[in-house]
Amino acid sequence: MTAGRGEEQTLAAGGPARHLPVLRDEILAALNPKGGEVFLDATFGAGGYTRAILSIEGTRVLAIDRDPTAIAAGQDLVIEAQGRLTLVRGVFSALESIAQAQGIAHFDGVVFDIGVSSMQIDDATRGFSFRYDGPLDMRMECAGPSAADLVNGEDEARLADILYYFGEERASRRIAKAIAVERARAPFTTTMRLAETIAAAAPAKPSAIHPATRSFQALRIAVNDELGELVKALVAAERMLGEGGRLAVVTFHSLEDRIVKQFFASRSGHGEARSRLLPGEPERPVPTFIVPAKQPVLPSETETRRNPRARSAKLRFATRTAAPARAAEPALALLAQLPPEKIKSTKRATPKQRGG
Structure with a gap:
C-alpha cells in the first residue's frame, strides 16, 4: 500500500535508509518545521519523515511504530540524532499517553503515513x-x-x-x-x-x-484494526497539538481518505450542510482546524514514475486553532x-x- 517510510538521500540525522517516503517535500511544506519545535512521527517505518524533520536544525521528534522490527532498525538513527529523536514502540491511537510518558505536553506538528510499509510488504x-x-x-x-x-x-x-x-x-x-x-x-x-x-x-x-x-x-x-486506530489517533492528535500546530496525513486508499476527509471537514466547520439555525438548535462548534484549499495533494508524475507505490497516495493537512478539542463524532467512528x-x-x- 504505502511506499515505505524510508529515505534515499543523506540528511542531517544520518545516512541513507532503504525506502523512499511518499510526498516527502509536500509533507515538509505542510509541517513547516522550525528550530525548537517538537514533532510526532506517528508511523516511523524506516524513518523517512523523521529524517526530513530532523534535517531542520534544532527540531526534535518523538516517533512511534507498532512494528518491533521498525523499532529495532531505527536505533542507529536514534544514535545519529544525538538526543533529538525518541523512538517508542506502540500504537498511534495511544500517542497521547506515549507523549505524556516522555514529558511532552503538546506537539507543533504531527504526521501520519497510514497503511503498511514497503519493509513489511517486501518481507515474505x-x-x-x-x-x-x-x-x-x-x-x-x-x-x-x-x-x-x-x-x-x-x-x-x-x-x-x-x-x-x-x-x-x-x-x-x-x-x-x-x-x-x-x-x-x-x-x-x-x-x-x-x-x-x-x-x-x-x-x-x-x-x-x-x-x-x-x-x-x-x-x-x-x-490490525487500522480504521479504528486512525479515528482514535486523529482525535488524540487534535488534543496534543498546540495552537498553530500542523497535522498532516498521507493515505493510500479510499476508506482511510474518507475518514481523514470527514474528520477535517467536521473540525473545520465544513461538515454536513445545515440550514439556518432554528430556535433551540445548537450552534456549530468552533472550528478546531483550519484546512487550506486545494486538497488532497497528490504525488507528481515524476514521483510516481520513480516510485509506483506512491500513485494512490493522498495528503491532507490542517492547522490547529485555539478551540478546545472535541470527541469523535459517532458518524466518524462508524466509518471504521x-x-x-x-x-x-x-x-x-x-x-x-x-x-x-
Whole structure:
C-alpha cells in the first residue's frame, strides 16, 4: 500500500535508509518545521519523515511504530540524532499517553503515513503480500490473532462482510464461500494458497489488478484494526497539538481518505450542510482546524514514475486553532466499523452487487 517510510538521500540525522517516503517535500511544506519545535512521527517505518524533520536544525521528534522490527532498525538513527529523536514502540491511537510518558505536553506538528510499509510488504515472513509465498500473518505488532486465525475462524457471512466493507470487494460472498469450502479441507496457513483460492473464485480481467488484492487489504485492515486506530489517533492528535500546530496525513486508499476527509471537514466547520439555525438548535462548534484549499495533494508524475507505490497516495493537512478539542463524532467512528447486525440486515448490498 504505502511506499515505505524510508529515505534515499543523506540528511542531517544520518545516512541513507532503504525506502523512499511518499510526498516527502509536500509533507515538509505542510509541517513547516522550525528550530525548537517538537514533532510526532506517528508511523516511523524506516524513518523517512523523521529524517526530513530532523534535517531542520534544532527540531526534535518523538516517533512511534507498532512494528518491533521498525523499532529495532531505527536505533542507529536514534544514535545519529544525538538526543533529538525518541523512538517508542506502540500504537498511534495511544500517542497521547506515549507523549505524556516522555514529558511532552503538546506537539507543533504531527504526521501520519497510514497503511503498511514497503519493509513489511517486501518481507515474505510477514505475510502482507501474495507476491511471495509466506505465512498468512499480517500482524503489524507481531502479536495477537493473525490473518490465518481470521480466515480459518470467522463464519462465512462475517468473512464476506470483512471483504466487502474493508476491501470494497464486490465478489465478497463468492470469495468467502470458496474460502469456507477450502478451509474445510485444510486450514489456510500461507499467502499463496489463499491468493490462489481467491483468484479461482473471482478471476480478474487481464488488465485488472490481481483478484486477491482487495481481499488481502481487507484482511490486513481487520487484523490490525487500522480504521479504528486512525479515528482514535486523529482525535488524540487534535488534543496534543498546540495552537498553530500542523497535522498532516498521507493515505493510500479510499476508506482511510474518507475518514481523514470527514474528520477535517467536521473540525473545520465544513461538515454536513445545515440550514439556518432554528430556535433551540445548537450552534456549530468552533472550528478546531483550519484546512487550506486545494486538497488532497497528490504525488507528481515524476514521483510516481520513480516510485509506483506512491500513485494512490493522498495528503491532507490542517492547522490547529485555539478551540478546545472535541470527541469523535459517532458518524466518524462508524466509518471504521463493520455495520451492526440490525443495519446489515436492512441495508446490506444485493447479491448481485456483492458477487453472489
